[in-house]
Amino acid sequence: MASSLNKPELLRQDGKRLDGRDFDELRPLKITANVIKNANGSAYTEWGNNKVLAAVYGPKEVVPKHLSDPSKAVIKCRYAMAPFSSLSDHGRSGPNRRATEISKVTREVFENVVLTKEFPDTAIEISIEILQSDGGTRAAGITTAAVALANAGIPMKDLVYAVSAGKIKDNIVLDLNMIEDNYSDADMPVAIAPRNNNILLLQMDGGLTKAQINSSLDKVINAGKIISKIQRQALLDVYKID
Amino acid sequence: MTEILIPGDLIEDKELLKNNRFYISENNKHYCTLVSLYNNRLIPLEGYWYPNIDETVVGIIKEVRNNVFEVDLSHFLRAIIINDFRNKLHFNVGDVIEAKVKAIENKKTIILIYPRLLRDGMLIQTKPVKIPRIIGKNNTMINQISSFTKTSIIVGFNGLIYIKGANSSMAISTILRVEKEAHTKGLTENIKQILQKELELTEK
Numbered sequence: 001m002a003s004s005l006n007k008p009e010l011l012r013q014d015g016k017r018l019d020g021r022d023f024d025e026l027r028p029l030k031i032t033a034n035v036i037k038n039a040n041g042s043a044y045t046e047w048g049n050n051k052v053l054a055a056v057y058g059p060k061e062v063v064p065k066h067l068s069d070p071s072k073a074v075i076k077c078r079y080a081m082a083p084f085s086s087l088s089d090h091g092r093s094g095p096n097r098r099a100t101e102i103s104k105v106t107r108e109v110f111e112n113v114v115l116t117k118e119f120p121d122t123a124i125e126i127s128i129e130i131l132q133s134d135g136g137t138r139a140a141g142i143t144t145a146a147v148a149l150a151n152a153g154i155p156m157k158d159l160v161y162a163v164s165a166g167k168i169k170d171n172i173v174l175d176l177n178m179i180e181d182n183y184s185d186a187d188m189p190v191a192i193a194p195r196n197n198n199i200l201l202l203q204m205d206g207g208l209t210k211a212q213i214n215s216s217l218d219k220v221i222n223a224g225k226i227i228s229k230i231q232r233q234a235l236l237d238v239y240k241i242d
Numbered sequence: 243m244t245e246i247l248i249p250g251d252l253i254e255d256k257e258l259l260k261n262n263r264f265y266i267s268e269n270n271k272h273y274c275t276l277v278s279l280y281n282n283r284l285i286p287l288e289g290y291w292y293p294n295i296d297e298t299v300v301g302i303i304k305e306v307r308n309n310v311f312e313v314d315l316s317h318f319l320r321a322i323i324i325n326d327f328r329n330k331l332h333f334n335v336g337d338v339i340e341a342k343v344k345a346i347e348n349k350k351t352i353i354l355i356y357p358r359l360l361r362d363g364m365l366i367q368t369k370p371v372k373i374p375r376i377i378g379k380n381n382t383m384i385n386q387i388s389s390f391t392k393t394s395i396i397v398g399f400n401g402l403i404y405i406k407g408a409n410s411s412m413a414i415s416t417i418l419r420v421e422k423e424a425h426t427k428g429l430t431e432n433i434k435q436i437l438q439k440e441l442e443l444t445e446k
Binding site: 041059060061113115119120121122153155156157158159195231235236 | 273276
């Protein structure tokens with residue numbers, strides 16, 4: 001990571017971002033559902049240069065048994081970056097601090113939307129594998145896992161999406177890529193349940209004022225309409241008959 | 243109008259909610275919780291089997307104990323057959339059986355009765371939510387497949403289907419086709435035509 005004194009420019013002379021996007025423009029997003037035959041539900045996402053695979057297994061027996069809850073299902077989440085997913089080292093010696101943290105926050109997102117009381121004494125396993133990373137992988141992971149859960153037939157209150165907002169030179173930007181993530185003034189991944197815009201995840205690196213946070217959330221919710229539409233289309237495409 | 247709903251979609255027609263558990267209610271509004279087909283009725287396209295009393299299931303014996311047989315129904319609930327001293331049952335691990343649901347104990351254990359051993363034949367697995375379509379209204383679909391292919395078919399509501407007969411490969415491919423196209427219109431008629439064509443080809 002660079003020190004704050006050694007920041008590269010993140011905006012071009014024409015006022016656009018390095019990859020030519022506007023401040024509130026998302027990277028190209030493509031989601032395909034039902035890609036893994038053996039899983040109960042699965043989805044594959046290409047979001048800019050991010051490539052994410054999510055699979056859902058269960059409800060199934062809880063192992064170890066003492067973790068089971070007689071009143072509801074336990075959600076287990078595993079976020080992992082493939083060793084070849086980025087330039088830095090990942091996944092060579094099991095889960096690291098970062099993967100453990102992201103697994104935890106992702107699990108908490110889905111504990112709020114999945115109707116776990118339908119499946120007492122069972123476990124629902126969500127595996128998120130980052131095949132290629134370019135910033136915003138936790139958001140991409142949550143967006144993909146939501147489609148995989150719906151594809152698995154796990155009852156949910158809502159189809160969650162996630163996207164990150166940030167700040168570059170006092171401008172609020174959406175969907176930060178790796179360079180922006182590393183050198184921007186702030187980075188704030190947000191997960192939202194779109195039906196009533198409940199915030200299920202909000203983390204932040206750097207600093208934002210109250211007004212900037214409100215503005216970021218407005219932009220996230222606007223962009224979320226596009227993401228939700230793509231998630232819906234991915235699920236509808238499963239039932240297309242040639 | 244046929245439409246596919248996804249989790250979180252508003253269900254406007256309250257008539258659809260009768261005999262349906264695939265929704266949640268908030269502030270007097272109802273929302274879908276599964277990917278479902280909206281077509282005068284709300285039919286889930288993905289999901290799990292929720293056992294009801296008297297439903298037929300097909301399973302595999304996975305454990306034999308003194309007075310209990312544990313049955314694998316490809317389901318997250320445990321299923322057992324109690325071996326009463328009056329009806330001495332003899333099953334081995336790996337036997338395929340047909341049985342009926344007698345009760346669901348504490349939402350955790352399915353008690354099965356009237357087990358019957360299914361010999362030879364083939365076992366396929368389908369999505370439990372597609373079973374009502376595979377059976378069809380008044381058993382039309384399954385009777386049609388069974389009579390055209392001259393096979394005996396036992397459909398378990400848990401998603402396992404047992405097929406026995408000379409033409410079982412045709413029956414399997416037809417059932418898998420019904421599973422895949424369960425949400426399309428005029429499926430019974432389509433399947434009838436496909437079966438007729440295939441039979442003509444095999445007779446030639």
